[in-house]
Amino acid sequence: MDTFHADLHCHTYISDGSDSPEELIRLAIEKGLSGLSITDHDTVGAYSRALTFAEQQSFPLLPGVEFSASFRGDSVHILGYAFSLKSEEIKQFCEGHFERRRHRNSKILEHLKQLGISIEEEELENIGQMSETVGRPHIAMLLVQKGVVKSLKEAFGTFLGEGKPAYDPGEAISVEKTIEVIHKAKGKAVLAHPHLIKRSSTLKAMLEMPFDGIEGHYPRLTPIQQNRWAELAKEKKWILTGGSDYHGNIKPQNNLGAAWIGKETFELLYTHYVQIASSS
Ligand code: AMP
Ligand code: ZN
Ligand code: FE
Ligand code: FE
Numbered sequence: 001m002d003t004f005h006a007d008l009h010c011h012t013y014i015s016d017g018s019d020s021p022e023e024l025i026r027l028a029i030e031k032g033l034s035g036l037s038i039t040d041h042d043t044v045g046a047y048s049r050a051l052t053f054a055e056q057q058s059f060p061l062l063p064g065v066e067f068s069a070s071f072r073g074d075s076v077h078i079l080g081y082a083f084s085l086k087s088e089e090i091k092q093f094c095e096g097h098f099e100r101r102r103h104r105n106s107k108i109l110e111h112l113k114q115l116g117i118s119i120e121e122e123e124l125e126n127i128g129q130m131s132e133t134v135g136r137p138h139i140a141m142l143l144v145q146k147g148v149v150k151s152l153k154e155a156f157g158t159f160l161g162e163g164k165p166a167y168d169p170g171e172a173i174s175v176e177k178t179i180e181v182i183h184k185a186k187g188k189a190v191l192a193h194p195h196l197i198k199r200s201s202t203l204k205a206m207l208e209m210p211f212d213g214i215e216g217h218y219p220r221l222t223p224i225q226q227n228r229w230a231e232l233a234k235e236k237k238w239i240l241t242g243g244s245d246y247h248g249n250i251k252p253q254n255n256l257g258a259a260w261i262g263k264e265t266f267e268l269l270y271t272h273y274v275q276i277a278s279s280s
Helices: 021-030 047-056 088-114 121-127 136-145 152-160 175-184 200-206 223-236 263-279
Strands: 064-071 074-081 188-191 213-217 239-242
Touching: 021 047, 064 088, 064 175, 064 200, 074 175, 074 200, 074 213, 088 121, 088 136, 088 175, 121 136, 136 152, 175 188, 188 239, 213 223, 223 239, 239 263
Parallel strands: 188 213, 213 239
Antiparallel strands: 064 074, 074 188
């Protein structure tokens, strides 16, 4: 790859990906990427290791995270970038998510039990032993292992997806609160994969929220779709971001680097991070 490509959306096994933080950075270097942000769900746990490794490799790694939020019952994902990794607000917020997930997972297992499918808490702990944010993907893997379903997709389609019999929304954490926490940590809040928001009234409401950016480059979006987000970003003076949503072999269709941003946007975010990191 001879031009500057930075992938700003990917997951490690600290949430629900399959690669370690070091493997992910190594893969990014192998693929010729010029920058990366690891955006694990509801945790920044990868960064203690990832920053050290990236520094050893002289590879630019931008702090990132993908928070789960909820708006009138719809799930909305919010990316945070270039925030202070020392922020107490972020730390506490991630701890809150950890508790939210623990409660929700127990409820999902209860729903499954009522459907005659037995999964012990211990089995879930084992399959998610590297993860700080165990959730539905891990439960889905167990359902495949037990032969209840053939694929993760079927697990979500039959049991775990929104509105399915074992679904549990868990405690709702608002979009406003999530953006506020990212801002308190001096970071930029970005609306993740807006094309995946099903209800148009929810998307419309999101566009009125105090975001700093929107994720307009994502695998399998057509040039016309990407253009639509680019125009919107321009109109709102929002940063246009992008990334692959790589999860390793858990979502093999999303290759690292399949969506990316160029040098200008990466440097804007990276410079912001260097500034706030040196002042905190
Ligand atoms: P959770 O954070 O526990 O609510 O799980 C949500 C995650 O599950 C998403 O970020 C995806 O990685 C994954 N996911 C959601 N829907 C599906 C699906 N239909 N098939 C496979 N994975 C899915
Ligand atoms: Zn995920
Ligand atoms: Fe997401
Ligand atoms: Fe993601």
